[in-house]
Amino acid sequence: MxxxxxxxxxxxxxxxxxxxxNPLMWVLIGSELAVFGIALIxxxxxxxxxxxxFAEAQNHLDRLAGLINTAALLTxxxxxxxxxxxxxxxxxxxxxxxxxxxAALGVAFLVVKVGEYARLDAAGFNLNSGGFFTVxxxxxxxxxxxxxFGLVLIGLVAIFDSVDNFETGTAFWHxxxxxxxxxxxxxxxxx
Amino acid sequence: MALTIAMTIAADVRADSKLGDLAVLAxxxxxxxxxxxxxxxYLGLSCAPGALTAFTAxxxxxxxxxxxxxxxxxFLH
Numbered sequence: 001m002x003x004x005x006x007x008x009x010x011x012x013x014x015x016x017x018x019x020x021x022n023p024l025m026w027v028l029i030g031s032e033l034a035v036f037g038i039a040l041i042x043x044x045x046x047x048x049x050x051x052x053x054f055a056e057a058q059n060h061l062d063r064l065a066g067l068i069n070t071a072a073l074l075t076x077x078x079x080x081x082x083x084x085x086x087x088x089x090x091x092x093x094x095x096x097x098x099x100x101x102x103a104a105l106g107v108a109f110l111v112v113k114v115g116e117y118a119r120l121d122a123a124g125f126n127l128n129s130g131g132f133f134t135v136x137x138x139x140x141x142x143x144x145x146x147x148x149f150g151l152v153l154i155g156l157v158a159i160f161d162s163v164d165n166f167e168t169g170t171a172f173w174h175x176x177x178x179x180x181x182x183x184x185x186x187x188x189x190x191x
Numbered sequence: 192m193a194l195t196i197a198m199t200i201a202a203d204v205r206a207d208s209k210l211g212d213l214a215v216l217a218x219x220x221x222x223x224x225x226x227x228x229x230x231x232x233y234l235g236l237s238c239a240p241g242a243l244t245a246f247t248a249x250x251x252x253x254x255x256x257x258x259x260x261x262x263x264x265x266f267l268h
Contacts, residue, residue, distance in 0.1 A: 019242055020235035026242075029234075033246070037253045044260035051264035055209060070195050074225075081233050174233040181225040182250060185218045186257045191209055 021167040029175045032146070036139065036179050040186055043135045050131060057132035058191045060125055062116055066188045069112050070180065076105035077177040080154075080170040087166040095166065096158050102173060103154045106147055113144050139183055146176045195225070212262055219258040226250040 016023035047054045083098035117137075120126070127137045150173050157169035227247050230236045236243035 015242075018239045020238060029246075033249060037249070040253060040257055044257055048260055048264055067195065071192065074192060074195065077229065077233055171234055174229055177233070178226055178229045178250075181222055181229065182253065185222045186254070189218050190215055190257065190261050 021171045022164070025168050025171045025175075029171070029178075032175060032179060036143070036183060039135070039139050039142075040183065043139070043187065046131045046135065053130065054132045055191050057125075057130060057136075058188070060120065060123065061136075061188055062119065063188055065112050065116050066184055069109050070184055072105045072109045072112070073177050073180050076102045076109070077174055079105065080173045084166050084170045087161065087163055092161060095161065099154055099158050102170075103151055106151050106154070106173075110144060110147055110151075113140070113147075136187055139187060143176070143179055143183060146179070150176045195221075215258055215261050219254045223247075223251050223254050226254075 013023040016026055019026045079098050079102035083095045083102060086092075086095035086098055120133075125133050127134055153169045153172050157165045227250075230246050230250075231243055236246060
């Protein structure tokens, strides 16, 4: 495909053509924000009916573990951005190394998250332990699934390491990061 | 990372007490700023100001709704 053809194909995305990376990734980012946004609005509605019950349930969460996870995911995002910069400069080995750093911190996030679920479950708090825990497990579990999918994507990008793939893969990873910085304070910190 | 530390202080993570209105606002503002940084720098929307504004506005409206529900619950109950 010539550059002119590629340009013409890019223009076919309308306003999405102005966005960096793959336009379909932006469709995904927009729809994910909408899904998690609706979940948070539902959470607010449920919480307004029983603020005391929700606050009591929230006190069983490990907020410090959540903050450690926030730091892990933010640092992971920084590594992913670094990986993309390296790849654009043609430094493929450095890009893969930075990507491995991003993935390692993603795995650390999941380890902390699974540990938190196990601790809560052992204490008797599961999906059926009232409104707060139903929303908490569904929203954070769905997010954790995105982290798992992101790790798979990072693995694929490390193998098929074109600049375009790097842009798409790291954009997904940053989206996971973005969703976490919104849902974490709402579900865990605010009380 | 500085915003995460600020959030940690505002949230008083070791206490189980209800947060004050100012702490709620500080946490929400820190979250909005973090989201803005991710959108602008990491997702590269600084080169598409219109999209950056639209995505930031979506996040801000969402966080404002959450903060409002927390602050409103104090009056409703």
